[in-house]
Amino acid sequence: xxxxxxxxxxxxxxxxxxxxxxxxAGHMPVLLAIKERFAKERPLAGVRIAACLHVTTETANxxxxxxxxxxxxxxxxSNPLSTQDDVAASLVEAGxxxxxxxxxxxxxxxxxxxxxxxxxxxxxxxxxxxxxxVLHKARTDQLSEIxxxxxxxxxxxIRLRQMAAxxxxxxxxxxxxxxxxxxxxxxxxxxxxxxxxxxxxATNILWAGKTVVIGGYGYGGRGLAARARGMGxxxxxxxxxAVKALEAAMEGLSVMPMIDAARIGEVFITVTGDKxxxxxxxxxxxxxxxxxxxxxxxxxxxNKGDLDALTGSTREVRDHVVEHVxxxxxxxxxxxxxxxxxxxxxxxxxxxxxxxxFADQALTAEWLVRQGPGSLEPNVYDVPAEIDREVARLKLxxxxxxxxxxxAEQQRYLSSWQEGT
Numbered sequence: 385x386x387x388x389x390x391x392x393x394x395x396x397x398x399x400x401x402x403x404x405x406x407x408x409a410g411h412m413p414v415l416l417a418i419k420e421r422f423a424k425e426r427p428l429a430g431v432r433i434a435a436c437l438h439v440t441t442e443t444a445n446x447x448x449x450x451x452x453x454x455x456x457x458x459x460x461x462s463n464p465l466s467t468q469d470d471v472a473a474s475l476v477e478a479g480x481x482x483x484x485x486x487x488x489x490x491x492x493x494x495x496x497x498x499x500x501x502x503x504x505x506x507x508x509x510x511x512x513x514x515x516x517x518v519l520h521k522a523r524t525d526q527l528s529e530i531x532x533x534x535x536x537x538x539x540x541x542i543r544l545r546q547m548a549a550x551x552x553x554x555x556x557x558x559x560x561x562x563x564x565x566x567x568x569x570x571x572x573x574x575x576x577x578x579x580x581x582x583x584x585x586a587t588n589i590l591w592a593g594k595t596v597v598i599g600g601y602g603y604g605g606r607g608l609a610a611r612a613r614g615m616g617x618x619x620x621x622x623x624x625x626a627v628k629a630l631e632a633a634m635e636g637l638s639v640m641p642m643i644d645a646a647r648i649g650e651v652f653i654t655v656t657g658d659k660x661x662x663x664x665x666x667x668x669x670x671x672x673x674x675x676x677x678x679x680x681x682x683x684x685x686x687n688k689g690d691l692d693a694l695t696g697s698t699r700e701v702r703d704h705v706v707e708h709v710x711x712x713x714x715x716x717x718x719x720x721x722x723x724x725x726x727x728x729x730x731x732x733x734x735x736x737x738x739x740x741x742f743a744d745q746a747l748t749a750e751w752l753v754r755q756g757p758g759s760l761e762p763n764v765y766d767v768p769a770e771i772d773r774e775v776a777r778l779k780l781x782x783x784x785x786x787x788x789x790x791x792a793e794q795q796r797y798l799s800s801w802q803e804g805t
Contacts, residue, residue, distance in 0.1 A: 390458075390482040391496060393469040401444075401474030408441035411735035413782040414743040414775060415449055422453030427750045429454030434505035436497060436515035437536065438466040438727055439475075439484040442738035447480050449746050458503050460496040462511040463681070464488050465720060466727035494518070501526060507749060508533035508557075512681045513540035520547070520554060532752040532760060533557040534745060538571070538602070539657040539681035544764050556760035558752065560744050563767035565775045567603050570741040574733030576607025578726035579653060579679040580615065586704040586719050586729040587675060589651070592616030597649035599642065600656035601628040604679065608653055609637055620645045622661075646670050653725075654678045654685035664690040670716055677719040679726055686722040704729040740775050747771045 409416060422428070433455045437443045443459070450457045459475060461467045461484035468486070475482040481503070483496035497518050506529060508515050513535060519527060532555055535541050541561050547553040560566055580591070596617040598605050609619045609632070622642040623629035633639045642661070646652075646669040654661040657680050667690060678685045695708040704720045720728035732738075748767055752760075780787065790798070797803060 389479070390472070390476045391485065391492075391499065392472040392476055392482060393485045395473050395476065397470035398473040398477040401441075401468070401470030401472070402477070404468075405441045405444040405448075405471060405474055408735040409445050412442065412445055412739035412742070414739045414778045415445055415746065417778060417782075418743055418746050419445075419449040419452045422449060422746070422750075426454035428753060431455045431507055431749075431753050432503060432505045433457045433507045433509060433749065434500040434503060434515060435459045435509040436462045436500065437509065437511045438462055438724075438732060439472050439482065440466070440468050440727070440732050441471055442733070442735050442742060444471050444475055445735075446742040446745055447475060448478065449742070450749065451478070451480060453746070453750070455507075455749070456503075458482070458500045458505075460484055460500045460515075461488070461493065462514060463724055463727060464490070464493050465723045466732070468731070498523075504529055506531045507752060509536070509745060509749065510534070510540055510557075511536040513543040516540075516544065516547075516557065520552065524554075527554045530555045531757050532755070534560045534748050534752070535764075536566075536741070536745065537561050537681050538604070541764065542657055548762070548764050553762045553764070555762050556752075556765060557763075558748050558765045558767055560741070560748055560767055563744055563772045565740045565772050565779070566744050566767075569737050570733060571603035572607035572610075574607070574737040574741075575604040575655065575679060575726065576609075576611040578730060578733045579604075579608055579655075579677070580611050582679075582725040582728065582730035583651065583653070583675070583677050583719060586677075586702060586725070587717075589675070594618065594650045595620060595648055596651045596653065597622065597642075597645040599652065599654040599661040599685070600680075601625075601632045602655070602657075604655040605632075608655060608679070609635070617651075620649060642666055643669060649674060652676045655680050656685060657681065659684035660687045661685045663687040664694065667691055667694055667710070667716060670714070672714040673717075675717045675719065676722075677725040678722050679724055681724065683722040686718065688718070688722050691716075691718065740779055743775045743778070744771060747775065 439461050458481040467484040472482045472484045483499040541559045594617045596612045597620045601621050620638045621632040629639050646666040697709045701707045706718050719725050
């Protein structure tokens with residue numbers, strides 16, 4: 385390990401990481417276009433940005449884009465198992481202080497968050513709101529230095545909205561997760577593909593014919609259901625939201641309480657942002673051989689304490705697969721320690737979809753810096769609509785897709801109320 389401009393596993397991995405980062409860049413044309421403009425205009429010059437994100441090839445391209453824009457940027461991991469060690473090494477070699485080691489323990493994880501905060505950032509960029517949480521709990525003396533921040537994922541936005549509602553959020557944060565070019569594509573198609581990829585790599589199961597239980601039918605759950613059905617699986621959805629449950633039913637999916645699904649499911653995937661989606665009564669009802677994975681941000685969706693209490697013995701049967709033998713002899717399998725299976729057991733979302741999410745992040749950082757200190761009250765804000773439209777326009781352009789434009793007559797019609805039948 386080294387602590388020269390960061391804390392990484394092995395600097396000798398840098399060359400391999402750089403090649404992989406370049407491969408991802410080839411599938412991120414929108415972010416590349418922003419990077420080229422940033423390099424000319426330097427809109428982030430003099431801004432210190434602390435990022436707590438999954439350390440992947442796609443994130444590396446975002447960091448390099450912010451660096452090209454003039455930012456002094458540093459990075460730590462937003463999950464102990466999601467770091468790609470070769471990417472971390474390549475970033476340090478590129479002059480970006482990076483604090484991330486795959487498999488780091490809890491103390492190291494938080495020491496890495498402290499390390500990026502030690503650089504006294506003016507802007508935060510979070511995935512899960514751990515950076516914001518540490519600032520508000522343990523480093524309140526630095527809050528006056530923060531201009532603004534952004535948040536990448538559903539779980540983080542939930543935490544931040546609760547902080548805002550409780551009146552404890554001390555600086556403005558933009559919910560990048562909630563903008564359409566992130567939520568509709570990253571959360572749906574990214575999560576759907578990468579989660580099944582992670583489970584497949586970990587287990588090598590055949591999806592065709594499997595009964596797959598999806599806990600939660602938000603955008604991630606919708607993507608998972610579509611991909612699992614496409615692979616030939618029988619999909620069951622569990623929900624607490626009547627509207628989402630109705631939507632799943634109208635899509636032709638089976639909808640039932642988790643306790644009923646536990647009795648028939650073969651693969652369980654949680655994607656809710658809440659805790660205890662799978663817990664003791666569900667483990668007690670599961671059939672022998674059930675596989676459990678989580679693709680929500682934190683490892684609380686599958687209650688590991690309840691599972692351990694029912695377990696007689698464990699063994700790792702494959703990388704990222706732990707077999708739990710229960711008192712009655714049934715075996716259930718927990719993947720990736722209940723953490724994000726798509727990042728712990730695979731590589732996360734494809735670069736082509738992260739292209740939009742990280743374009744949103746880069747342009748949001750530019751917009752926040754342009755607003756200046758004190759221009760926004762402490763609250764959670766949406767990404768400005770013009771940023772979302774620009775990212776969508778650029779993505780279509782890079783895909784060689786053209787769309788229609790309104791005629792002058794159509795614009796007049798839409799802006800009037802007098803025409804009707």
